[in-house]
Amino acid sequence: MAKFDIAIIGGGILGTTISYWISSQYDLKICLIEKESDVAMHASSRNTGVIHSPFYLNPKTQKHLAKASLISYEMWQNLALERNIPWNKTGVLELALNEEQHKSLEEFMKWGIQNGLSEDDLTLLDSKEVSKKEPNVKGHSALFCPKEVSSDFGAFTREIKKYSEKNGTQFLLGHKVHSIKNDGNEVTIFLENDIKFSSNFIINCAGGNSLDVAQLCDLAKEYSDLHFRGEYWIADKKYSDLVKTTIYTVAEFKGYPFLDPHWIKKANGQSEVGPNAVPIPSPETYSGYLGDITTSISKLKEIVTGNALKLLSDPEFLSLISKEWLSSISKTAMIKRVQKFIPKIKPDYFSERGTAGIRSPVITPKGKFLPDVLELQNSYSYHIINYNSPGATGAPAYSAFVVQKLQESGYLDYPKKIKKSIWNFDKVIDQA
Numbered sequence: 001m002a003k004f005d006i007a008i009i010g011g012g013i014l015g016t017t018i019s020y021w022i023s024s025q026y027d028l029k030i031c032l033i034e035k036e037s038d039v040a041m042h043a044s045s046r047n048t049g050v051i052h053s054p055f056y057l058n059p060k061t062q063k064h065l066a067k068a069s070l071i072s073y074e075m076w077q078n079l080a081l082e083r084n085i086p087w088n089k090t091g092v093l094e095l096a097l098n099e100e101q102h103k104s105l106e107e108f109m110k111w112g113i114q115n116g117l118s119e120d121d122l123t124l125l126d127s128k129e130v131s132k133k134e135p136n137v138k139g140h141s142a143l144f145c146p147k148e149v150s151s152d153f154g155a156f157t158r159e160i161k162k163y164s165e166k167n168g169t170q171f172l173l174g175h176k177v178h179s180i181k182n183d184g185n186e187v188t189i190f191l192e193n194d195i196k197f198s199s200n201f202i203i204n205c206a207g208g209n210s211l212d213v214a215q216l217c218d219l220a221k222e223y224s225d226l227h228f229r230g231e232y233w234i235a236d237k238k239y240s241d242l243v244k245t246t247i248y249t250v251a252e253f254k255g256y257p258f259l260d261p262h263w264i265k266k267a268n269g270q271s272e273v274g275p276n277a278v279p280i281p282s283p284e285t286y287s288g289y290l291g292d293i294t295t296s297i298s299k300l301k302e303i304v305t306g307n308a309l310k311l312l313s314d315p316e317f318l319s320l321i322s323k324e325w326l327s328s329i330s331k332t333a334m335i336k337r338v339q340k341f342i343p344k345i346k347p348d349y350f351s352e353r354g355t356a357g358i359r360s361p362v363i364t365p366k367g368k369f370l371p372d373v374l375e376l377q378n379s380y381s382y383h384i385i386n387y388n389s390p391g392a393t394g395a396p397a398y399s400a401f402v403v404q405k406l407q408e409s410g411y412l413d414y415p416k417k418i419k420k421s422i423w424n425f426d427k428v429i430d431q432a
């Protein structure tokens with residue numbers, strides 16, 4: 001049976017960057033197991049492609065992701081330049097539609113500075129200034145951040161894979177992990193088709209399946225998850241420049257920020273609006289499960305299990321379902337929500353479907369959405385769960401933080417090697 005020192009499960013942007021950092025510093029046998037035929041086939045390519053600036057992340061509850069996003073910006077910028085990956089500085093307007101939401105913008109100004117952004121990165125605009133900047137956008141006020149960039153996280157992940165492979169990582173593509181056994185002396189990883197091998201240590205970066213993989217290692221049994229497909233629509237070419245800046249709005253329901261529609265300037269020059277939020281049964285259901293409201297409610301009852309059932313007695317969640325979310329299942333209803341801030345747009349400006357990506361938020365034992373990343377470990381494994389937006393932005397630094405924790409816990413006691421590196425590990429850790 002083949003034996004590795006470290007086995008990483010999941011070849012998204014997180015697993016691939018972790019494989020890069022470990023393989024660039026240590027002389028060891030490392031593999032990355034990915035069930036698809038290449039890296040970044042799921043969330044790491046199926047996203048909006050925005051390099052986010054962390055003004056909207058609460059420095060108390062989302063501190064690590066905020067720090068990681070800030071530090072990673074320059075790392076992505078350098079790699080984009082070196083490897084010819086798109087880097088479109090579109091800027092973002094975070095819009096408030098009323099006085100109540102404006103208070104959130106004032107809070108975001110403070111959070112942005114606490115998270116390390118400079119005052120030049122953030123400007124509060126009143127309604128007239130918003131219209132002056134973007135004549136087709138209407139809002140009570142906005143926070144403008146010129147730093148925001150549109151890029152291609154799938155392309156980044158594929159580049160990092162090449163560097164990691166050069167360092168010695170074996171990418172075992174097309175292999176799905178279906179069980180893990182630890183007998184006290186050895187950890188065996190079972191793949192499909194009766195293939196198995198052993199590893200001293202496992203790092204779980206399985207994205208929408210990471211909770212399931214943690215549960216295979218007898219961890220996180222008290223958590224459950226839900227999967228929402230976010231669907232986007234591409235603006236027909238002649239409407240693409242109706243708005244030139246990426247537009248987000250302050251979340252109407254603060255606990256569920258991923259359900260408010262936005263206008264995205266993509267790295268390829270197209271503009272998309274979305275998402276429609278469709279509850280689905282698995283992290284890879286990219287089509288189907290759309291229906292009328294009655295069908296969706298009955299599907300929701302099939303999908304929601306475990307702790308997530310408690311959500312159905314949360315008044316905010318129910319209000320979201322009845323007023324906004326289920327009504328946003330159709331393109332027309334979603335565009336109606338966008339018309340609140342881009343009054344000119346019409347459903348027939350969007351004839352082609354854009355990216356569909358799946359978010360898999362973790363639900364706590366109390367039946368609430370977990371706001372931050374969940375990291376769990378035991379003697380033979382480390383798990384990164386609920387690694388959601390802006391996870392792609394923060395991946396280079398966040399994965400370095402994980403590697404540092406593994407070093408401190410003694411899981412990386414292998415001979416060091418000096419390799420020419422695209423990024424500087426010590427510099428990332430010093431900035432944290």
Ligand SMILES: Cc1cc2nc3c(=O)[nH]c(=O)nc-3n(C[C@H](O)[C@H](O)[C@H](O)COP(=O)(O)OP(=O)(O)OC[C@H]3O[C@@H](n4cnc5c(N)ncnc54)[C@H](O)[C@@H]3O)c2cc1C
Nearest residue numbers: 010012013014035044047048050177207357390391392393
């Ligand atoms: C619609 C949407 C929009 C987003 N927009 C942005 C954005 O603009 N900016 C931003 O920073 N972030 C954004 N995000 C978040 C970001 O995309 C994710 O945080 C990030 O891609 C997560 O990376 P990952 O490597 O953890 O997961 P993934 O990319 O999902 O990778 C996990 C991998 O594990 C593999 N896997 C799973 N189970 C197994 C198994 N049993 N055996 C082997 N392999 C397995 C999967 O095939 C997959 O390739 C968005 C997310 C979504 C869904």
